[in-house]
Structure formats: C-alpha cells, structure tokens
Amino acid sequence: MKIKLMALAFTCCVVGAAQSDSKKIKEDFKPSTKNQPGKEYPQVNSQGYARFRIEAPAADSVRVSLGLGGRGGTKLEKGEDGFWMGTTEGPMDEGFHYYHVDVDGGTFNDPGAKNYYGSVRWESGIEIPAHDQExxxxxxxxxxxxxxxxxxxxxxxxxxxxxxxxxxxxxxxxxxxxxxxxxxxxxxxxxxxxxxxxxxxxxxxxxxxxxxxxxxxxxxxxxxxxxxxxxxxxxxxxxxxxxxxxxxxxxxxxxxxxxxxxxxxxxxxxxxxxxxxxxxxxxxxxxxxxxxxxxxxxxxxxxxxxxxxxxxxxxxxxxxxxxxxxxxxxxxxxxxxxxxxxxxxxxxxxxxxxxxxxxxxxxxxxx
Incomplete structure (x- = not known):
C-alpha cells in the first residue's frame, strides 16, 4: 500500500449559494441514514450532494471537512437564526464518508450524525445512497x-x-x-x-x-x-x-x-x-x-x-x-x-x- 492513496477522493470544496444551471441541485434532500435518532441533518439528495446545518450562533466561521483526515471542506453560511448551512459543491461518491466540523478553528463532531472510528478519532459519518446498496x-x-x-x-x-x-x-x-x-x-x-x-x-x-x-x-x-x-x-x-x-x-x-x-x-x-x-x-x-x-x-x-x-x-x-x-x-x-x-x-x-x-x-x- 502507498499511504498517498489514503488522501484520495473524499475532497469536497466550498459551497456556492448560487448554482449555475449546469449544476442545478435537486431539492429532494432526505436525512442521512447515519443520523442520530430524530435528527434532520445532515441530508443527502438523489444526486449525491450533502447538506449540513450546524447550530453555532456565536461562531465566526464554520466548515465541514469530509474524508479521511478531513481534507477539503464545505464552507457553511450563517443564517439569522444562528444556524449555519451549506451544500457540497458537487456530488460525493456513493457510500460511507467520514467528516467533522471546524468551528473557528476547533474540531468537533456533528451533533446530528452518528460517530465512527476513523482518522484516529471518532468522526461523524454520512451515507450517500448507492445504486447497489441492496x-x-x-x-x-x-x-x-x-x-x-x-x-x-x-x-x-x-x-x-x-x-x-x-x-x-x-x-x-x-x-x-x-x-x-x-x-x-x-x-x-x-x-x-x-x-x-x-x-x-x-x-x-x-x-x-x-x-x-x-x-x-x-x-x-x-x-x-x-x-x-x-x-x-x-x-x-x-x-x-x-x-x-x-x-x-x-x-x-x-x-x-x-x-x-x-x-x-x-x-x-x-x-x-x-x-x-x-x-x-x-x-x-x-x-x-x-x-x-x-x-x-x-x-x-x-x-x-x-x-x-x-x-x-x-x-x-x-x-x-x-x-x-x-x-x-x-x-x-x-x-x-x-x-x-x-x-x-x-x-x-x-x-x-x-x-x-x-x-x-x-x-x-x-x-
């Protein structure tokens, strides 16, 4: 194995509040199957996009880092209600992904998601439905x-x-x-x-x-x-x-x-x-x-x-x-x-x- 393989593939970049027509996102988002009981976020849609919603009214910056080691990130935007929301710029690969939340430089897990041991810590998990998940x-x-x-x-x-x-x-x-x-x-x-x-x-x-x-x-x-x-x-x-x-x-x-x-x-x-x-x-x-x-x-x-x-x-x-x-x-x-x-x-x-x-x-x- 080459360690460099570990850094592949999970990278998701900054969300855009405005999506071009070629990147039209379907609004058929549903809670991830890896969510804590009763939690609505994170959500995934039929195209493989992920959407996050984090409560942090006093924060100045919130970003979701996805993948082994947390490389890449989805920047969330703050709403008037104190919740930060954002959607991945593009669809993610099918299946399971680790992620965590960066709040003003600190690393936290998403309260809405279950935790899984990866990256030498318990990370939040999200599941992108796969065509062959049966x-x-x-x-x-x-x-x-x-x-x-x-x-x-x-x-x-x-x-x-x-x-x-x-x-x-x-x-x-x-x-x-x-x-x-x-x-x-x-x-x-x-x-x-x-x-x-x-x-x-x-x-x-x-x-x-x-x-x-x-x-x-x-x-x-x-x-x-x-x-x-x-x-x-x-x-x-x-x-x-x-x-x-x-x-x-x-x-x-x-x-x-x-x-x-x-x-x-x-x-x-x-x-x-x-x-x-x-x-x-x-x-x-x-x-x-x-x-x-x-x-x-x-x-x-x-x-x-x-x-x-x-x-x-x-x-x-x-x-x-x-x-x-x-x-x-x-x-x-x-x-x-x-x-x-x-x-x-x-x-x-x-x-x-x-x-x-x-x-x-x-x-x-x-x-």
Missing part, C-alpha cells in the same frame, strides 16, 4: 452474530480485543466446523470498522441466504497501526502485530471457536494499511494462510508469493485509485500459474464503498 442492506434473512472477545496477549502484557462474526446456524449445529477469514481495517480505524462502516456481517448474511458463499467466520482485531502518524508508513514495524495475530489470536480462535484449524481453511485480507499488513505477514509466514486479499492495499508480484500452493490471491481497488496496477499484477500472477482475481469498483476511490464491494466479490471465492 447487497449490504438489512434484510429479513437469517443473521449471524458479531461478538466481542478478549484474548490474552503475553507479548503486549495485556488482553486484546477482537470481534468475531459467526454465520447463521453456527450456534445450532455444534458439530460443524468453519474456515476463518482474518480481516484487517485501515490506518486511523480499529476493529469496529468492518462491522460498523463496512457492514461485513450484513454482506455475509445476504450472500449466505442467497447461496452465493460458503459460511465462514470473520475475525477482526486492531492492527496496532495508529501509533504512527499519517504518512509515516516507513516507520511501521509489523513484528509486534504479527506476533499478536499469528502466535496469540489465531490459537485463541482455534481453541474457542469451531474452526477448521489449518492453513487451507484460513484466509487473511485487509483494506488499505490492513492490506499492507496482509501482504507483509503472508510473505513472512507463508504457512499460516492459503488465501490472500489486498483491498486498496497494494499488489503482489510472482516473486512475493512464498507458497506454491496458495489457493487465491485477490486484489482490488476503486476505479479512481490505481486500477492499472491491479490489472498488471493479476496478469503477472496468472502467467506465473497462480489463481489470481482482480476487482475494480467502478466510480469509487479509497473509501468504504470500494471495500464493501470488494468483500462482496471476495467472499464467494474463499474456501
């Missing part, structure tokens, strides 16, 4: 469970947290054993990201209900990535997390859940910096996993693969990232005899809609 929608199908576990970590002298998705039926049939996907978050996020922002559990529930994937467990833990500053990837040491994952978490999961405890039934994947972790660990420990997945997290060359019988190499990114790198890597891996699959999320960048779609494409290929 695959992660909450439906009337059998649901799995996402449960928190605390596992001992002698290497860090503490107990660490992970979340485990168990598929529908796991707790009924006590004889069945399952493969496991170890799925990592990106920089600035934590082990809650794939469930809260990514809807990994709903994606799996829907795929299983449709008979499109085999049931398997997903284990999500903190990648110990946020101790380095944004842009400081060169300073990240994989060894402490590699020890936690391989020597502590995997044995704990195999002992406490009904897994098929061998490398052929164990996969690792991650988004962005979690992809970098996946790439490094699968290269360092080729006998632990048999399925590899990098979601906007770099690529492999044939020489990187240290395991001849690796069952799957899955590479993905958004069409607004570096799709040619994915295509070139997949072609090279296939030429070398590996089962490599590439996926490009159309119309998205370094963001959760890319990774939701990537998981949806990946899951049926596993195990």
């Amino acid at each position: 695959f992660y929608a909450l439906k009337d199908v059998p649901h799995g469970k996402v449960e928190q576990i605390l596992f001992p970590s002698p290497s860090t002298n503490t107990s660490r947290r992970a979340f485990v998705y168990t598929p529908p039926g796991y707790h009924k049939d006590q004889s069945k054993r399952y493969p496991v996907l170890y799925l990592q978050h990106g920089w600035g996020e934590d082990e809650t990201a794939w469930s809260n922002q990514g809807h990994a559990n709903l994606i799996m529930d829907n795929l299983i209900a449709e008979g499109k994937t085999k049931p398997f467990l997903i284990v999500m833990t903190y990648g110990m990535t946020n101790e380095i500053k944004f842009g400081g990837l060169r300073n990240f040491d994989i060894k402490p997390f590699q020890t936690v994952l391989v020597d502590e978490l995997i044995p704990y999961v195999d002992q406490n859940f009904r897994t098929v405890a061998d490398e052929n039934h164990r996969a690792m994947g991650g988004l962005s910096m979690g992809g970098m972790e996946t790439r490094t660990i699968t290269m360092n420990k080729p006998g632990v996993f048999s399925h590899y997945a990098l979601l906007s997290g770099g690529v492999y060359s044939p020489d990187d693969i240290k395991k001849e019988d690796v069952k799957l190499v899955f590479l993905s990114c958004g069409s607004k990232e570096s799709p040619e790198r994915i295509k070139e890597s997949v072609a090279a891996l296939k030429s070398a005899g590996y089962n490599a699959v590439g996926y490009i999320s159309e119309g998205t960048a370094h963001e959760f809609q890319t990774w939701r779609r990537s998981l949806y494409e990946l899951a049926p290929l596993l195990f």
Whole structure:
C-alpha cells in the first residue's frame, strides 16, 4: 500500500449559494441514514450532494471537512437564526464518508450524525445512497452474530480485543466446523470498522441466504497501526502485530471457536494499511494462510508469493485509485500459474464503498 492513496477522493470544496444551471441541485434532500435518532441533518439528495446545518450562533466561521483526515471542506453560511448551512459543491461518491466540523478553528463532531472510528478519532459519518446498496442492506434473512472477545496477549502484557462474526446456524449445529477469514481495517480505524462502516456481517448474511458463499467466520482485531502518524508508513514495524495475530489470536480462535484449524481453511485480507499488513505477514509466514486479499492495499508480484500452493490471491481497488496496477499484477500472477482475481469498483476511490464491494466479490471465492 502507498499511504498517498489514503488522501484520495473524499475532497469536497466550498459551497456556492448560487448554482449555475449546469449544476442545478435537486431539492429532494432526505436525512442521512447515519443520523442520530430524530435528527434532520445532515441530508443527502438523489444526486449525491450533502447538506449540513450546524447550530453555532456565536461562531465566526464554520466548515465541514469530509474524508479521511478531513481534507477539503464545505464552507457553511450563517443564517439569522444562528444556524449555519451549506451544500457540497458537487456530488460525493456513493457510500460511507467520514467528516467533522471546524468551528473557528476547533474540531468537533456533528451533533446530528452518528460517530465512527476513523482518522484516529471518532468522526461523524454520512451515507450517500448507492445504486447497489441492496447487497449490504438489512434484510429479513437469517443473521449471524458479531461478538466481542478478549484474548490474552503475553507479548503486549495485556488482553486484546477482537470481534468475531459467526454465520447463521453456527450456534445450532455444534458439530460443524468453519474456515476463518482474518480481516484487517485501515490506518486511523480499529476493529469496529468492518462491522460498523463496512457492514461485513450484513454482506455475509445476504450472500449466505442467497447461496452465493460458503459460511465462514470473520475475525477482526486492531492492527496496532495508529501509533504512527499519517504518512509515516516507513516507520511501521509489523513484528509486534504479527506476533499478536499469528502466535496469540489465531490459537485463541482455534481453541474457542469451531474452526477448521489449518492453513487451507484460513484466509487473511485487509483494506488499505490492513492490506499492507496482509501482504507483509503472508510473505513472512507463508504457512499460516492459503488465501490472500489486498483491498486498496497494494499488489503482489510472482516473486512475493512464498507458497506454491496458495489457493487465491485477490486484489482490488476503486476505479479512481490505481486500477492499472491491479490489472498488471493479476496478469503477472496468472502467467506465473497462480489463481489470481482482480476487482475494480467502478466510480469509487479509497473509501468504504470500494471495500464493501470488494468483500462482496471476495467472499464467494474463499474456501
């Protein structure tokens, strides 16, 4: 992964009170699905524009900063009632976005929106409805469970947290054993990201209900990535997390859940910096996993693969990232005899809609 990818794509600029005819905004705004209960703002419309309304009667300046790290911004205008309002200059990509509010230089969350851990802090979240949102929608199908576990970590002298998705039926049939996907978050996020922002559990529930994937467990833990500053990837040491994952978490999961405890039934994947972790660990420990997945997290060359019988190499990114790198890597891996699959999320960048779609494409290929 290259850290510069993290800064892509979420940028939204200053609102214009007057829009030209070519940028006519439809006034069909509705509250975002990520709003706090009963809150009317922020709102989104059918074109993908977002509108914000912040109460700050004593403020001199209010701006909404969207995206990982809060780059870019939408300047709000103050009304006589003390509320500041504004609309993004252009439509945003489909899916989930982080944002926060800058009030006179201070950073705050929007009281109208729910909070999600990203950018190494709890950020406000907004959802731009996607044309394909059905695959992660909450439906009337059998649901799995996402449960928190605390596992001992002698290497860090503490107990660490992970979340485990168990598929529908796991707790009924006590004889069945399952493969496991170890799925990592990106920089600035934590082990809650794939469930809260990514809807990994709903994606799996829907795929299983449709008979499109085999049931398997997903284990999500903190990648110990946020101790380095944004842009400081060169300073990240994989060894402490590699020890936690391989020597502590995997044995704990195999002992406490009904897994098929061998490398052929164990996969690792991650988004962005979690992809970098996946790439490094699968290269360092080729006998632990048999399925590899990098979601906007770099690529492999044939020489990187240290395991001849690796069952799957899955590479993905958004069409607004570096799709040619994915295509070139997949072609090279296939030429070398590996089962490599590439996926490009159309119309998205370094963001959760890319990774939701990537998981949806990946899951049926596993195990």
